[in-house]
Amino acid sequence: MAEPRIENLREALDNRRAPTVGLWNRVEGRPRTTDFARALRAEVRDPLWMLTRQWQMGEFRGTDGGSPVTATYSVVATPPSRFRPADGAVEALRADRPLEAVAERRPLPFAFAADRISFDLRLAIGRRWMKLIGRAPLLLGLTVRQKYIDRYPVALPDPRVDADSPRVAHPEVWSALQTVAGRRMDGYEFYLALKRGRPAHDGIDGLLGLQRDELARLARRLTAWFDTLIDQPTEDPATHTGNTAWDPARLEHRFSVAAGAAGGAEKVLTAREYPGGTLDWHAFSVDPAGPLGGAAPPPAPLNRTVFPAPVRFSGMPLPRWWAVEDGRTNFAAVRPDSTDLARLVFLEFALVYSNDWFQLPCDLPSGTVASIRGLAVTDVFGRKLWITPAGAGDDADWQRWSMFTLDTVGDASVPADTDLLLPSSVPKVAEGPVLEEVVLVRDESANMVWGVEQTVRLPTGEPRRGSEVAAEILAHRLSLHPPAVPPPAAAPVRYEAMNTVPENWIPFLPVHVPGQNRQIRLQRAAMLGVVDGEPVPARTALLREGFDQGRAYFVHEEEVPQTGTGITSSFNRTRWSDGRVSLWLATRRRTGRGEASSGLAFDFLEDTAPPPGTPG
Numbered sequence: 001m002a003e004p005r006i007e008n009l010r011e012a013l014d015n016r017r018a019p020t021v022g023l024w025n026r027v028e029g030r031p032r033t034t035d036f037a038r039a040l041r042a043e044v045r046d047p048l049w050m051l052t053r054q055w056q057m058g059e060f061r062g063t064d065g066g067s068p069v070t071a072t073y074s075v076v077a078t079p080p081s082r083f084r085p086a087d088g089a090v091e092a093l094r095a096d097r098p099l100e101a102v103a104e105r106r107p108l109p110f111a112f113a114a115d116r117i118s119f120d121l122r123l124a125i126g127r128r129w130m131k132l133i134g135r136a137p138l139l140l141g142l143t144v145r146q147k148y149i150d151r152y153p154v155a156l157p158d159p160r161v162d163a164d165s166p167r168v169a170h171p172e173v174w175s176a177l178q179t180v181a182g183r184r185m186d187g188y189e190f191y192l193a194l195k196r197g198r199p200a201h202d203g204i205d206g207l208l209g210l211q212r213d214e215l216a217r218l219a220r221r222l223t224a225w226f227d228t229l230i231d232q233p234t235e236d237p238a239t240h241t242g243n244t245a246w247d248p249a250r251l252e253h254r255f256s257v258a259a260g261a262a263g264g265a266e267k268v269l270t271a272r273e274y275p276g277g278t279l280d281w282h283a284f285s286v287d288p289a290g291p292l293g294g295a296a297p298p299p300a301p302l303n304r305t306v307f308p309a310p311v312r313f314s315g316m317p318l319p320r321w322w323a324v325e326d327g328r329t330n331f332a333a334v335r336p337d338s339t340d341l342a343r344l345v346f347l348e349f350a351l352v353y354s355n356d357w358f359q360l361p362c363d364l365p366s367g368t369v370a371s372i373r374g375l376a377v378t379d380v381f382g383r384k385l386w387i388t389p390a391g392a393g394d395d396a397d398w399q400r401w402s403m404f405t406l407d408t409v410g411d412a413s414v415p416a417d418t419d420l421l422l423p424s425s426v427p428k429v430a431e432g433p434v435l436e437e438v439v440l441v442r443d444e445s446a447n448m449v450w451g452v453e454q455t456v457r458l459p460t461g462e463p464r465r466g467s468e469v470a471a472e473i474l475a476h477r478l479s480l481h482p483p484a485v486p487p488p489a490a491a492p493v494r495y496e497a498m499n500t501v502p503e504n505w506i507p508f509l510p511v512h513v514p515g516q517n518r519q520i521r522l523q524r525a526a527m528l529g530v531v532d533g534e535p536v537p538a539r540t541a542l543l544r545e546g547f548d549q550g551r552a553y554f555v556h557e558e559e560v561p562q563t564g565t566g567i568t569s570s571f572n573r574t575r576w577s578d579g580r581v582s583l584w585l586a587t588r589r590r591t592g593r594g595e596a597s598s599g600l601a602f603d604f605l606e607d608t609a610p611p612p613g614t615p616g
Contacts, residue, residue: 066379068308071360073375077368078298079424080257080269085245090292091234093257095367097582098426098574100279103255103271104586105231106569107242109457109541110188113548115166118188119154120461123180125187125226126152132218138211144204149185151203152193156181162480162532166539167459169476170469176460191226194219230571231584245274248545249521251440251559251567251589252276257284258292259369266291267369269421270409276588281421286408301373308358308377316354366577367424389418431586432571435463436540440508440555441564441596449508449522449560450598455568456504456539466504469539474503477531489608496606501527501598503536506543508555522560524553542567542587564592 006012044050054060083093083102093102110118129148133139157164157177168174194200200219201212233242245255253274258266270287271279315329331350336343364370375387391402395416406417437455453466508522524543526535538544545553559565572586 066381066383068358068377068379070305070378071308071375072303072305073360073362074301074303074373075362075364075370076298076301076373077364077370078259078261079368080259081296082258082292082294084256084292085233085243086247086254088243090294091243095424096578096580097231097576099367099424100426100429100572101231101582101584103245103253103274103279104276104572105233105584106244106246106587107232108230108585112544117457117459118461119177119459122186122188123154123184125191125222126185127187128225129185129187129190129222132222133215136214136218138214147204148190149183152186152189154181154184154186160480162477165473165476169472170458170464173458173460191223194223229583231582246587249554249556251555251565256287256292258295260295260297262298264297266295267419268292269369269406275590276586279423279425281404281406281423284406284421284423286406286417288408288410288414304362306360308360310355311357311359313354315350317351364422366422368422370420370422372418391416391418426574426576429572429574432573433463434568434570436542436569437566438540438542439564439566439592440560441592442560442562443596443598443600445597446600448510450596451506451508451524451538451543452596453504453506453538453540453543466539467502470503474530481531492608493605494608496604498602499600500530501600503527503529504539505598506538510557520557522555522557542569563594564596566590566592
């Protein structure tokens with residue numbers, strides 16, 4: 001649609017009906033000599049001419065505006081108190097940890113189906129328990145340590161059993177399990193038994209009543225220690241799974257927080273596309289769908305009277321012409337084009353309207369939603385002016401000017417939100433080594449999407465290249481089940497129905513969305529193994545979503561563009577404002593590096609060696 005023609009340009013400029021850049025340049029003198037002594041004397045040769053010239057240029061016209069002297073404002077800073085991940089259950093939002101930890105935390109994987117993993121954490125819990133009972137005076141001289149090792153053992157895998165191939169194929173994993181088997185206890189199995197209500201002395205005979213009470217006290221210390229060691233999502237009572245904000249279908253975090261508002265209402269802020277990393281205000285939007293329920297009421301407003309100060313920056317034009325400006329910023333060297341609107345707007349602000357801006361001191365705590373209830377300014381003439389937000393108006397108005405404000409979800413015509421969100425985030429997070437890395441890539445030759453497990457986690461917890469782990473497990477299984485020797489080739493070529501791909505390539509097939517004929521989504525599938533012909537499962541928790549529970553896993557087709565997308569999982573560590581250490585298992589999403597080819601082919605002929613005795 002063509003833009004409407006402006007009939008009265010002067011009226012349009014005065015009423016600011018359209019974004020317009022009025023002025024961007026300024027007049028600067030060009031010295032004729034290198035000696036500035038005469039110019040700095042500011043000699044007045046004809047005062048009457050100068051006054052007349054000032055009158056001619058309109059410098060004597062009064063604007064009827066005074067500079068601000070004091071400003072009084074009333075602000076309410078409400079901390080969000082409720083949290084809901086995606087479609088999960090609503091829970092209380094604690095203030096003793098950063099919001100990144102609550103939004104990004106994932107449950108720790110301790111088993112893939114019947115295979116136990118994360119032996120590093122299992123042994124750490126067991127070592128902690130051994131230290132606790134070793135220092136208890138009532139348990140000295142007893143063989144309790146060996147009884148717990150026998151009760152919760154670390155099983156030694158059998159290299160002759162095909163199911164134990166993931167634990168014996170890699171030499172370092174195999175040697176580590178041989179070292180701890182029969183000598184250390186599986187602390188996580190003991191921790192699970194305690195969380196399920198089993199007493200600490202269960203299966204440990206020959207104890208007195210006081211010794212059982214001592215074990216119960218130490219067991220409470222053990223569970224409290226591990227619960228605070230690594231921040232994990234709470235259990236969702238509906239699904240009995242972790243109440244995590246990670247959306248596996250969208251490959252991003254989705255969650256909402258709620259803060260109390262006036263009149264018993266709630267202000268709900270939703271982060272719909274948070275990939276992980278730095279969580280700031282621009283990740284949120286105001287959600288008018290409905291309250292989460294249970295938010296704490298807002299605190300009492302804070303009323304303050306402050307002194308406004310002019311905004312200053314390097315190279316800013318000074319009000320007095322004989323003052324020397326900062327030479328680090330040379331606006332005269334900026335040469336914008338007529339279509340460079342961003343630079344033109346910046347120059348107009350810097351050279352024309354920069355002296356119209358003032359700043360007020362307003363200290364607000366992090367982790368709050370600040371709402372300005374009122375702002376009154378007193379100028380040098382003693383007049384009091386009531387200041388309204390510049391960004392007020394319709395939220396869908398594209399000509400509305402605002403900074404650091406939140407948009408409202410949806411296209412409905414609603415008033416713009418002018419509150420300021422200061423999320424309880426941290427400036428720096430220490431990220432550990434990548435434990436799992438998956439890249440979703442498009443393979444146009446095979447007309448499908450692959451989830452390439454570039455980094456997988458070994459059973460001992462260390463990361464390892466996914467292709468190497470897949471090759472080691474396949475080689476060990478082939479040693480247990482050597483393939484049959486094919487008969488001698490009777491023809492120079494043979495027909496192959498399909499070739500193989502590396503086992504760390506997990507296929508995703510396009511399927512129709514239920515009830516739709518045109519929309520599709522990607523469903524996780526599995527390639528058949530070379531040894532037994534069974535489906536090869538994923539070896540990362542990222543692609544194993546719902547596999548152990550027998551659920552299908554779907555990814556929205558638009559989440560995998562032509563450039564692909566990558567997902568990583570690692571431990572993050574930081575300190576909160578009170579000095580408390582926060583540690584959590586986080587997942588982040590990044591942009592991929594383009595398409596890839598798996599080499600998958602169907603219905604092709606392959607050359608064979610000539611039969612024995614065939615003349616060359």
